[in-house]
Amino acid sequence: MATAHYPETEFGDLHRRLLILRVGLLLVVALLGLRLWHLQIREGPYYRDLSENNRTRQVLLEPARGLIYDRHGVLLANNVPSFSLYVTLEDVKDRELLVKQLTDLLGLDATLVRKKLAAKGSKLLPRKIKDRMTLRDATLVESHRLDLPGVMIQVESQRNYPGGMTAAHILGYVGEISGEQLEKPEFLDLHQGSVVGQYGVEKSYDRHMRGVAGQKNVEVDALGHEKRATVVEKPQAGNDLYLTIDARLQKVAEDLLGEEQGAIVALDPNNGDILAMASRPGFDPNVLSRELTAKQWVEIVQDEGRPLNNRASQGQYPPGSTFKIPMAIAALETKTMSPSSTVFCNGGYQFGKRLYHDWKAGGHGYVDLHNALVHSCDVYFYTVGQRMGIDVMAEFGKDFGLGKATGVELPSERSGIMPSTAWKQKAKNEQWLPGETISAAIGQGYVTVTPLQMASLIGTVANNGISYRPRLVQAVMDRMTGNLMEIPAVPRGKLSVKPETFRLIKDALADVVTKGTATRAKSSVVTIGGKTGTAQVAALRTGPEESIPKKFRDHAWFVAFAPVESPKIAVAVIGEHMGHGGAAAAPLAKEIIEAYMKLTPQVPAVISERFSVEGAGRFSNDS
């Protein structure tokens, strides 16, 4: 029908053109084939890699942090499961939208979320945005997962301190690693979101306790949601710590301080084991291990009671009359005084134009060294100080560990000050004034000490000059091998002080309790030796104690050891603004010593049993 209109040539042309179409088709298909060959064969492996990366995300498996036990195996810190929210930036299409969704859904702080999303790190690595989520919040996120690309909920172990505020300053707390910390070499193998110890033994033993992160490869879909997971490396749990602390004694010490501000340190003079170390006011490490808002932080940091301050190792106080112990030893050793030589005390000591008062208005009359300690006669020690000079005092003070950190396993320990002429020249670029020696002789003026130093000092006296570095950690249990690595006590040597001197001093210290300034520390259970101290806060004292505002009242000191015959415990107590040491601090020391005496004989330490099984019995309490 249609052909008729056309000349034959035209139709023939059509055939010719169809041929062109055929050739063209083959050419184009060849081109396509070439392209596909290029993609699949030549660049195939490259694209294979890309597709593997596309679908797999490397998720770090946080290790379980090592546990912390007290000396009897009482759990002080463990881990509990909790939910954490992670975001993988690679899978997030709209970051601002996500921020809005998360703030709307969970009430998170938008700026904080933004900051965390903007933190440095691989886009492929999920970053932690929120931890310790409630089950409700976690469920909420899971139910919205289709609207939240790149978001995932991980179950993780979260630090938990079953005792709440108990031993908070010793244990410390954990927190997410900070940007500055990440730069440091010791945190090289960590990453954003890693939890590290930020305070206490959590910090100082972090390397042992944090463990090694594992890794799993998660196959995800385009929304970043997990489809399959393969574990590449299992996380290695951190090592457990066994502290020297006795949780029960710790509790007693903390309860004794109650609402007061102050510190109590109790240690075993025979090996330096810290049995209790209380500091008040305290904090709840469970709260601090959580992520705090900036406001919460400010509240804690600006708290006038400075609850984060471990007064036992970081509080520096004038030692007051407790300083008379090293003074007395120095006096005997340097033969500045003989045990029988006396000083007449009329209640004051004239030096130059200034009269230095004794705490007792009428004076103590003739006093020898024994009585000077028992009644804490200031004039006697003014005289001793005046005769010895500051540099001799400093020498002895330093022998007893004053003016330098004890080296306890806690971060930011303070060293206090044991002044000397050289110290003043160096620190203040000033000449030492003779009058300053007199103040220093009764532990005032420039002298400052930490309660831990004083506990160590009285322990050294109790142990006849054999000194150990105070310590908090007695063993580390390797989780991978199950081996218990005991940490030996660290001897600091023996002071070259005559045993006779210690005998005289300890006699005097025993009498301080039986008939001296600390009769309130007298115990029916155990013999106690000790020394009171009152650290002046304000120079001017007018009127009776009760009329002075609390913050100007003196700090009450008491250092003690017991039993006098064979000391097992050395204690230092400081009560801030609690007034006289004999009245305020001595009863506390008595309580803690009695508590310890009641506690120890009955329950043998779990840890020492374990050690004796393994053939090493050095951790037993009895020396």
Next chain:
Amino acid sequence: MINRLTEHRGLDSFDVRYVALILAILGIGVLSIYSVTYGQRGVGTPYYLKQLAWIGVGAAAFLIMWASDYHHLARFAYPAYAVVLLMLVVVLFEGRTSKGAQRWIAMGPFSFQPSEFAKLVLVLVLAHYYSKAPRVGWLQRVIVPGLLVLPGLLLILKQPDLGSGLSFVAVYAAMLLMVGVRSQALGVILLFSIMLFPFAWEGVWGSLHDYQRQRIMAFVDPDYDPGGKGYHALQSRIAIGSGELLGKGLYGGTQSQLKFLPEGHTDFVFAVFAEEWGFLGVVVLLTLFVGLIWLSLEIASKAKDQLGALLAAGIVAMLCFCVVVNIGMTAGMFPIVGIPLPLVSYGGSATIMTMAALGLLLNIKRKRLSLFY
């Protein structure tokens, strides 16, 4: 003799090789759709079952076309084109919008895409136009058919449906090539297109949706922003490339199974297939297509009249264009323009239209063999 021919023609025209090729390609399509949607807990009927249903409808269309007479069909070319244009207008006002484009007309539980049918009708219209009278001079050969194409083209671009629009132009160009354009006329076209290009570019670029512009930009540099503009192109290339020689196996295509590659069952079904079956699978599929097109070209060249030849050529051109552009765009050779892979991609309208067109081809072959009609 006559009886033998009539007896013979049914078997001969119903070319077994031809039908086998179509079925093989359809099979690959269903398999790929099955695989990509495997494990997706969708609501309602799975895609592969729906596609099977569409193939059923397509088979009916194929048989009807095969059994009919393309000369009769050609007579309805203009009215059919009018209906298609009407539907394209309707779709602009009443159409269902998906992914920024308004392409579908809802009919009960189904929706169909008039632009797909418009392509086939356009082939019919142009073949009819050229074969009805000897069209001489560039006005009759180029301008008038161009004016015929224009309303459909504009309506499709308005949706916007860049892929179908390009198919339209391709069909027109193929027809021009088939009837032959005198160099003079060709020169005029070239001149005009060069002169009008800046305006046309402005017009075309300005009328594009953002996502289309981004897709075209992504073609220039797909690695620029993997999460954004180039995402589609890059994921598709990764899917194809990572298939390597032997592929990842059925359901093994992580790109599509894990939904990195969107629209894996429709426009990007080739990438899914290439990922799961590798270069070997790709060669098989390309061979099948080449075979099908080869046989179609043979039908075109052996058509007994101008109308048959032009119809067959137009259909083949349309098929070729879709196959090449689809594979080219998934392989990152062309911009992503949204053209389905004939017989493989999921989609009712396209499947039915393609199968009807192939039925029409077979009808052209049947008519060649029959002496009486």
